[in-house]
Amino acid sequence: MQSNRQVACLTRRQFVAVGAMGGAAVVIGCTTGRQGDWEFLSEEQAGTLKAICDAIVPADEFLSASQAGVLTFIDRQLNRHFRRYRNTYTNGLEQTNALSRQRFGRDLAALSAGQQVAITGAIEQQNRDFFNLVRDHTLAGYYGSPRHGGNRDAVSWRMLGLAAPPLRGQAQYDLRKGSAS
Amino acid sequence: MKRVNAVVVGAGAGGGIVAKELSTAGLSVVLLERGPWYTANDCRKDDLRSQRTPVLGNAFGPEDEGNPRVAVSEAGVPRIVLPSETGYQNIAACVGGGTLSYAAKAWRYLPQDFKMRSTYGVPEGSSLEDWPISYDDLEPFYEKAEYEIGVSGDYSGTPFHGPRKRPLPMPPLPPNREFQILEPAAKRLGLHPFHIPMARNTVPYNGRGPCMRCRWCFGFACEVDAKNGTQNTVIPVALASGNCELRTECMAKEVLTDDRGRASGVAYFDANGHLQEQPSDIVVVSASAIESARLLLNSKSRLFPNGLGNRYDMVGRNLQGHNHSGAIGFFDFDTYDDLGPGASIAVADYNHGTPGLCGGGVIANEFIRLPINMFDHMPLGAPRWGLGHKRAMRDFYKRNISVQGTTQQIPTADTRITLDPTVRDKWGLPVARTSGHVHPHTFEIGLVQAQRAVNWLKEAGAVSTLVNAGKLGPMSVPADAHQAGTCRMGNDPRGSVVNRDCQIHDVDNVFVIDGSVHVTNGGFNPALTIMAVAYMASSALVRNWKGTGLRS
Numbered sequence: 001m002q003s004n005r006q007v008a009c010l011t012r013r014q015f016v017a018v019g020a021m022g023g024a025a026v027v028i029g030c031t032t033g034r035q036g037d038w039e040f041l042s043e044e045q046a047g048t049l050k051a052i053c054d055a056i057v058p059a060d061e062f063l064s065a066s067q068a069g070v071l072t073f074i075d076r077q078l079n080r081h082f083r084r085y086r087n088t089y090t091n092g093l094e095q096t097n098a099l100s101r102q103r104f105g106r107d108l109a110a111l112s113a114g115q116q117v118a119i120t121g122a123i124e125q126q127n128r129d130f131f132n133l134v135r136d137h138t139l140a141g142y143y144g145s146p147r148h149g150g151n152r153d154a155v156s157w158r159m160l161g162l163a164a165p166p167l168r169g170q171a172q173y174d175l176r177k178g179s180a181s
Numbered sequence: 182m183k184r185v186n187a188v189v190v191g192a193g194a195g196g197g198i199v200a201k202e203l204s205t206a207g208l209s210v211v212l213l214e215r216g217p218w219y220t221a222n223d224c225r226k227d228d229l230r231s232q233r234t235p236v237l238g239n240a241f242g243p244e245d246e247g248n249p250r251v252a253v254s255e256a257g258v259p260r261i262v263l264p265s266e267t268g269y270q271n272i273a274a275c276v277g278g279g280t281l282s283y284a285a286k287a288w289r290y291l292p293q294d295f296k297m298r299s300t301y302g303v304p305e306g307s308s309l310e311d312w313p314i315s316y317d318d319l320e321p322f323y324e325k326a327e328y329e330i331g332v333s334g335d336y337s338g339t340p341f342h343g344p345r346k347r348p349l350p351m352p353p354l355p356p357n358r359e360f361q362i363l364e365p366a367a368k369r370l371g372l373h374p375f376h377i378p379m380a381r382n383t384v385p386y387n388g389r390g391p392c393m394r395c396r397w398c399f400g401f402a403c404e405v406d407a408k409n410g411t412q413n414t415v416i417p418v419a420l421a422s423g424n425c426e427l428r429t430e431c432m433a434k435e436v437l438t439d440d441r442g443r444a445s446g447v448a449y450f451d452a453n454g455h456l457q458e459q460p461s462d463i464v465v466v467s468a469s470a471i472e473s474a475r476l477l478l479n480s481k482s483r484l485f486p487n488g489l490g491n492r493y494d495m496v497g498r499n500l501q502g503h504n505h506s507g508a509i510g511f512f513d514f515d516t517y518d519d520l521g522p523g524a525s526i527a528v529a530d531y532n533h534g535t536p537g538l539c540g541g542g543v544i545a546n547e548f549i550r551l552p553i554n555m556f557d558h559m560p561l562g563a564p565r566w567g568l569g570h571k572r573a574m575r576d577f578y579k580r581n582i583s584v585q586g587t588t589q590q591i592p593t594a595d596t597r598i599t600l601d602p603t604v605r606d607k608w609g610l611p612v613a614r615t616s617g618h619v620h621p622h623t624f625e626i627g628l629v630q631a632q633r634a635v636n637w638l639k640e641a642g643a644v645s646t647l648v649n650a651g652k653l654g655p656m657s658v659p660a661d662a663h664q665a666g667t668c669r670m671g672n673d674p675r676g677s678v679v680n681r682d683c684q685i686h687d688v689d690n691v692f693v694i695d696g697s698v699h700v701t702n703g704g705f706n707p708a709l710t711i712m713a714v715a716y717m718a719s720s721a722l723v724r725n726w727k728g729t730g731l732r733s
Binding site: 145 | 228395555570
C-alpha cells in the first residue's frame, strides 16, 4: 500500500516537482504530508465533499458516510471508474462552497451540521445533476461492498442486521438457531 | 487457417448449445467469444461491480473502455452510452454470455406466446406476429434444455403451462419466508402459485453440487458453481468432443462471402488485436440480439451492400425485451430470511386471457435485494437522503417483498438496431445504435400487471406499496439482457430474416441462433427458449448436413 501511495502521489501532484527537486524530496513530501491522503481531491474539495456525504448519511448510533470510508471510496474512483465525473465533482464542489460562503460567510466544512444540511438541500435544488451523482455514489459506497473503501467493516450491513461475513451452507444447517434451542 | 465445418460467433445461451450439438455430431467447430472464460473462482460477490449493479463497471463485460453504443432518445437525440450505463442494453461478454451471471429463471413460453397475432390481432402500429413454429414443435427441445442444462422447480401448482412429457429433473429449493407469505395470499385470491423453474442445482446434478443459498445470485457468477449456464454444461462437452476449439477474446468483424453469395468464413480480431480469417463451410451467428444484428449489418459486400440477410431491410428491426412492472410491499413484520436466491414463487394466471389486453406476463417475487439495490426503493414519503433515509433503510430493509412481472412487449418495426454512422469501437467497427419506442399498449398491460402485484402484496399483509409501472422514461427501448427479435424468424423472406430452421433466407449457409430470432418474446425470461430454439435449429442443421455442406 505504501509504495502504491507514493506512486499515486508522484503521478497526481508532484509530477512537476519531480523535475525540479528530484525523487527523494517527493517521497518525503508524500510520507510526511498527511494531507496527501487523497488521490484526486484537494483538501478543500475533500472538506466540502465530506460535509455533503455526511448530510446524506449522518452519524447516529451507526457511522456516518465519511466515518465509514465513503470519501476514500469516491476519491479513489475519481481516478478510476468515476473519471468521467471529475468535472461534475470539481464544479459542483466549488459551487457548493461558494454558496456556503455567500450564505454563511464560511467554507462548508466549517459550518455546523445543521447549516451543512441546509446548504446540501439548497444544492439539491440548484444543481440536481451534481447532487444526485454525489448521493448515488455516497449511498453506493455506504451500502455496497466494503472492498472498495466505503462501508468499512461492513457497518451498513450490520446496521441492517445482515450477517457479515455471510453464513455458508444455510440449506443444510441453520447456524443462527445455535445448538441450545 | 485450416478450414472448419462451422464457425459459431458467440459462446452464450445459443452459441454454446450449437457448438456442443454440432461438434458431438462430428462437425469441426470453431467457437469465437469476444470475452474471457470466467469460472466460479471469479465470483467476487462485489455488489459494486456486477452485471446487476455495475456502479464500478460490469464484472463480466463488456468493459467501459472501447465498447460504446449509441442510444437515440424518443426526441431523436443520439448519445453515446457506455456498457455500465442504463440504456446500453447490456448482457455480458464472456464464455457463457449472460448465462454465467443471469438470474437463471428457466421458464417455457406458453403455447399462446407463439401465436400472438392469431390470438389477439395486431394492435395499431405494432408488428405483432405468429412464430412459424409452435409450442408443440419446440416441446422436445425445451425438455432437452431442461435436462442438459439442468433446471429445478415445480410446475404442479399451476395449470398455466404447455403440455410436457417429463417433470423437471430437479425439485425446487425448500421455500423461503417470502414464499411462505405469498403462497397462501395467492391462493386466497384464487391464483395458482408455483415454484419458479430455475437453471440452478438444488441437488447434486451433472457433476456439480447444489445451491448454498447465498445472497449474491442474480448478476454474479456462482461461488459453488450451482448455477447452470452454457459455460459449465454444454461448452465443456463440446470441448471434450475433440471437434470444437474455443477461441476467447476474439471479436468477429464480419461474415465473409464469396462471389456466389455464400458465406466462406468469418474475419475476426484475435486476443492480440490481429485480424484473422477463419474459413468455414457454414457460419452460425449467436452474438445476442443487438450484436448479431450488428455483425450482419457490418458484413457488407458487393452482393450484400446493406449487410447480410438484409435485402428487405429487416435486420435489426423489432428489437424487444420485457417491460418490467410490479410493486414493492412494505410490511410490519420481518419478511427477510437471508435465504438465497430469494426469487421462489410465481403466478402465470395473468399471462393471457385478460379482455382488452394483448397478453400479460408472469409475476414473481424478486431475488434477494442487496442493500445497494434498496436505497432507491424506500416507501413513499421517506426522504431520499439524511437521517430519515438511514432510518427508513433500517426500518424496511428486512420488511419488504418485491413482486415484479416480465410483461410481454408489443413489438414495433421501428424499434431497431442500425449502425452508427460515426461512432466506432476499439476495433474500429461501427457500433450498434438503438432507436425507436415501445408500443404504448405494452405500458397499458404493465399498469394492469403492477396493480395485480399490489393486490397480491396487500393480500399478503403489506402495509403500503410502491408501484413500479414500468420504464416510461426517456430510455425508450427496454431490451437489456432479455433482448430479442432483431432477426425475426418467419416463412416470408420479405417480413423476416431467417426461416424456421434459423437459416438466413438469402444465404443458405448462414444461421442466426439466439434471441434475435424470437418473433415475440413471451411473458417470461427468455433464456430457456433461446436454448430450446438452439437445440431445435442444431437438430435441423445436423439432419441436413452432408459432409461439407447442407442438403438443399
